[in-house]
Amino acid sequence: MSVRNNGRGYYNHNLFWPILSPDGGGEPEGELLDAINRDYSSFGDFNSEFSRAAANRFGSGWAWLIRKEDGLLTVTFTSNQDNPMMDIAGVKGFPLLGLDVWEHAYYLKYQNRRPEYPEAFWNLVHRNEVARRFSK
C-alpha cells in the first residue's frame, strides 16, 4: 500500500509540475483541440466539466483529462494518489492533464474556496506540454 501511495504520488507530481507554466493558459491547437471539440462540444465545455470534477469530488485526489483505449477523451477523478493507468481505476486511460486537489495543493492560498483553485489553474496550464502528452 505504501509503495502504491508513494510511487503514484511521485508519478502524479512529475506529471503535474511540467504542465504548469507562468506563461500558461489559453486554448490548445491542432489535433488536441480537434479531439476536445469532438468529445466535448467546446473547449469551454471541457473546462467546465474538468473544473466541476476538481471542485466537487469528495476528499483528496486528482482530476484528470485522459485518453481512453478507444481514443476518446474524458474527464475523470481518482482518490488520493491513485492514477488512471492503474487497474483499479474506475475509468482507465492515459493521463494528458492532471490537477492535484489534495487540500495541501490549495489550502494556503484558497482555504475552503476549492472552486477558485481549478479556475486559477487554467491560467497556468502549459498547452504545449499537454499537446506533447497527447501526441505520445
Place this chain on the structure above:
Amino acid sequence: MAFYLPELPYALDALEPYVSRRTLEFHYGKHHQAYVNNLNKLIEGTPFAQADLETIIREAEGGLFNNGAQVWNHTFYFSGFHPEPKKVPDGELKRAIDQAFGSMETLMEEFTRASATLFGSGWAWLVRTKEGGLDIVQESNAGNPLRRGLQPLLTCDVWEHAYYLDYQNRRPDYIASFWKLVDWSAVEKRFAG
C-alpha cells in the same frame, strides 16, 4: 429536520497556541458550516428528510452520507477539546485503557501512529467495540465507526484543512498539539454514556 451548526464549546481563540483562531474560523466557521448547509439541501425530498444524524450515518450513501457524517464527526472532534483539559483519564475508562493497551502511553502511541499514517483525508478513532473492549481504527474521508457498530470515544481529524494553516506538511506536530487539547473528562462521559 433542519440541522444547525452547534455552538463551539469555547471561544475561537481558546485553543491557541495549539490550534489557531484562524484555523477554527475556517475549520468550524466554513467547513463545518458548509457540511451542515449541504446536508440540509441534500435531505430535502429524500427518505432521510426527517432522519436524525446517526440514521443518516448508518444508512445513507454518497453525498448524503458524506455531509451527514462530516457534520457529526466535526461536532464530535471539536467537543473532545477543552482549553484546560483533564489530562489523564481515571475510573472505568482508565481500567479499560489499561486492559486494552497496557498503558496510556501505548494508547497514545498507537493513536498517534494511526493519525500519522492515514493516507489522504480522514479520521483516526478510539472506539468501544461491540464486545466492550477498546480499539483504534482509521476511516477515510467522511468515514465514521458507527457505521460498523463501533462506538466512537475520541477522534483526530487528519484532513489537511484541520492543520494546514498552522502546521502545513508537519502532521506529526499537529498530532502532538492535538494531545495538549484532548479533554479526558469528555472521553470519560462518552465511555460512560
